[in-house]
Amino acid sequence: MSERSIIQDRERVEALLRKRVRERRSELLRKSGARAAFFVLLILVWQGLAAAGLWSELLFPHPRQVLDSLVVTFGDGSMPLAMLASIRRLAIGYSLSLLIGIPLGLLLGRIKLLDNTLGTMALGLQALPSICWMPLAVLWFGLSEVSMQFVVVMGAVMAIILAVRDGVKNIPRLYIRASRVLGATGWKGYLYVILPASMPALLTGARLGWSFAWRALMAAELIYVGSGLGSTLMMGRELHDMPLVIATMIVIVVIGLLADRLLFGTLEKRLHRRWGVSGG
Amino acid sequence: MPKVLLDNVSKLFLSDSGPLQVLSNVTLPIEEGEFLCVLGASGCGKSTLLNLVAGLEKPDHGRVLVGGKEVSGPGPDRVVMFQEAALFPWLTAVQNVAFGLKMAGVGRRERQERAMELLSLVKLSSFANSWIHELSGGMRQRVALAAALALDPEILLMDEPFAALDAQTRDQLHVEIESIWEQTGKTIIFVTHNVREAVRLGTRVLLMSPRSGGICREYPINLPRHRHLEDVELVKIASVLRDDLRDEMRGSGVADV
Ligand SMILES: Nc1ncnc2c1ncn2[C@@H]1O[C@H](COP(=O)(O)OP(=O)(O)O)[C@@H](O)[C@H]1O
Ligand SMILES: [Mg+2]
Numbered sequence: 169m170s171e172r173s174i175i176q177d178r179e180r181v182e183a184l185l186r187k188r189v190r191e192r193r194s195e196l197l198r199k200s201g202a203r204a205a206f207f208v209l210l211i212l213v214w215q216g217l218a219a220a221g222l223w224s225e226l227l228f229p230h231p232r233q234v235l236d237s238l239v240v241t242f243g244d245g246s247m248p249l250a251m252l253a254s255i256r257r258l259a260i261g262y263s264l265s266l267l268i269g270i271p272l273g274l275l276l277g278r279i280k281l282l283d284n285t286l287g288t289m290a291l292g293l294q295a296l297p298s299i300c301w302m303p304l305a306v307l308w309f310g311l312s313e314v315s316m317q318f319v320v321v322m323g324a325v326m327a328i329i330l331a332v333r334d335g336v337k338n339i340p341r342l343y344i345r346a347s348r349v350l351g352a353t354g355w356k357g358y359l360y361v362i363l364p365a366s367m368p369a370l371l372t373g374a375r376l377g378w379s380f381a382w383r384a385l386m387a388a389e390l391i392y393v394g395s396g397l398g399s400t401l402m403m404g405r406e407l408h409d410m411p412l413v414i415a416t417m418i419v420i421v422v423i424g425l426l427a428d429r430l431l432f433g434t435l436e437k438r439l440h441r442r443w444g445v446s447g448g
Numbered sequence: 449m450p451k452v453l454l455d456n457v458s459k460l461f462l463s464d465s466g467p468l469q470v471l472s473n474v475t476l477p478i479e480e481g482e483f484l485c486v487l488g489a490s491g492c493g494k495s496t497l498l499n500l501v502a503g504l505e506k507p508d509h510g511r512v513l514v515g516g517k518e519v520s521g522p523g524p525d526r527v528v529m530f531q532e533a534a535l536f537p538w539l540t541a542v543q544n545v546a547f548g549l550k551m552a553g554v555g556r557r558e559r560q561e562r563a564m565e566l567l568s569l570v571k572l573s574s575f576a577n578s579w580i581h582e583l584s585g586g587m588r589q590r591v592a593l594a595a596a597l598a599l600d601p602e603i604l605l606m607d608e609p610f611a612a613l614d615a616q617t618r619d620q621l622h623v624e625i626e627s628i629w630e631q632t633g634k635t636i637i638f639v640t641h642n643v644r645e646a647v648r649l650g651t652r653v654l655l656m657s658p659r660s661g662g663i664c665r666e667y668p669i670n671l672p673r674h675r676h677l678e679d680v681e682l683v684k685i686a687s688v689l690r691d692d693l694r695d696e697m698r699g700s701g702v703a704d705v
Contacts, residue, residue, distance in 0.1 A: 342534050352551045367538065444537050
């Protein structure tokens with residue numbers, strides 16, 4: 169190929185790349201545009217319904233009132249304080265769940281006896297909605313922080329154990345065989361093959377565990393009146409402060425979404441590409 | 449004493465449709481430095497034979513001896529190269545090549561050096577830091593070959609390693625594996641279902657048949673080295689083998705090659 173045609177080729181490739189980038193950008197723009205338009209519409213409908221005065225303002229507040237409530241509670245620090253209390257509990261309970269769930273899941277995936285015993289139990293307990301642990305927790309630990317963290321752990325740990333176990337069981341046989349051939353046996357096999365090979369499953373487990381933990385915590389906080397977003401929600405109810413109730417619900421949704429999409433979503437996408445898992 | 453000896457080996461699998469006798473009373477000596485090609489239709493037990501030597505499977509009856517000692521599991525003296533490159537996606541190409549050395553406790557500096565040497569042997573130096581999903585099928589098999597060579601095994605077990613590659617890439621890899629064999633004098637057991645590939649590479653070709661539960665015929669190949677798949681002599685021998693393979697499969701209920 170002559171030098172000239174190489175240069176032409178490169179220009180063509182660059183033009184093609186530029187076009188690709190432009191197309192992707194406009195597609196993204198269209199997507200997020202549609203999304204934004206939908207939410208604007210939703211708020212407009214809400215606004216319209218509230219203005220029509222079909223229901224009492226006490227039960228069906230204006231979007232404006234909810235916004236005010238957000239501004240006020242963020243301004244006086246009560247909302248950030250509640251958020252902090254909830255997130256702190258979650259951080260402790262969720263970390264404990266990961267600390268217990270991941271090693272157990274890894275073991276269950278490899279050891280049949282453990283799977284048949286502990287695995288079956290985890291599967292059974294998984295069927296129990298986490299808030300059902302609350303009465304037991306209250307009797308054991310009283311109405312305390314420990315009780316709530318206990319509920320969070322029980323809510324998240326089963327899902328984590330089971331997801332990690334399934335991931336380990338589905339590690340391609342080829343990896344296991346190759347690792348045996350190359351001398352990765354015993355703890356080396358666990359550390360250098362089983363653990364990295366089950367990273368996608370680990371992340372799935374962590375993501376699932378996170379959403380279970382978040383739900384469990386909110387349920388527990390609704391019962392245990394003290395601090396936290398759940399308690400703020402209950403306070404709103406008791407004060408008949410509907411804007412506060414909706415504002416708190418929005419905060420809860422946003423925290424849940426941020427963690428799920430931004431944190432876990434990004435990690436998962438990256439991991440799946442490298443691990444060659446399709447459909448990531 | 450042969451380097452590898454299958455001594456009256458039988459292997460049985462219990463499948464859903466009942467027991468399946470894959471190998472029955474197979475006795476097979478393999479000399480040091482041999483390039484043994486094992487030929488047969490799919491499902492006739494080629495991989496099973498290889499896995500027995502690798503120590504990934506245990507015989508139900510008989511013994512597998514390597515260097516006079518009974519095989520009890522995988523070992524660094526026998527490395528398998530699988531049909532699909534068995535590379536770990538969480539490691540780069542060079543890390544994959546160095547993996548066996550790492551498991552053997554070789555220091556970081558030394559294994560990095562050794563892995564880079566091997567990558568340059570398979571002509572992939574510039575892809576050392578690529579992730580596995582960024583490599584083509586042929587490149588992956590090259591990395592897998594380098595990874596298998598890293599432990600410097602006396603015996604290389606290759607299970608249809610080039611079956612999924614295009615003809616051109618396969619030709620290149622034939623040249624490379626042949627030159628590695630000539631330079632190192634390793635004992636190679638090479639499984640394939642491609643008749644001409646077997647004749648191209650082997651010092652001896654074994655024909656396996658599902659009917660007889662093991663090896664049914666063997667052919668020493670005395671053609672001069674650096675053969676080509678199109679050599680007249682090679683094609684002639686291959687066509688004899690192909691006819692024999694057909695004969696073996698007739699009536700055995702296995703699909704034609
Ligand atoms: N672990 C196993 N369990 C049950 N059947 C098996 C197992 N491994 C292999 N087989 C069966 O044994 C036969 C021979 O398999 P294999 O050695 O892989 O054949 P080849 O490599 O020649 O295609 C096949 O019919 C296969 O289904
Ligand atoms: Mg096979």
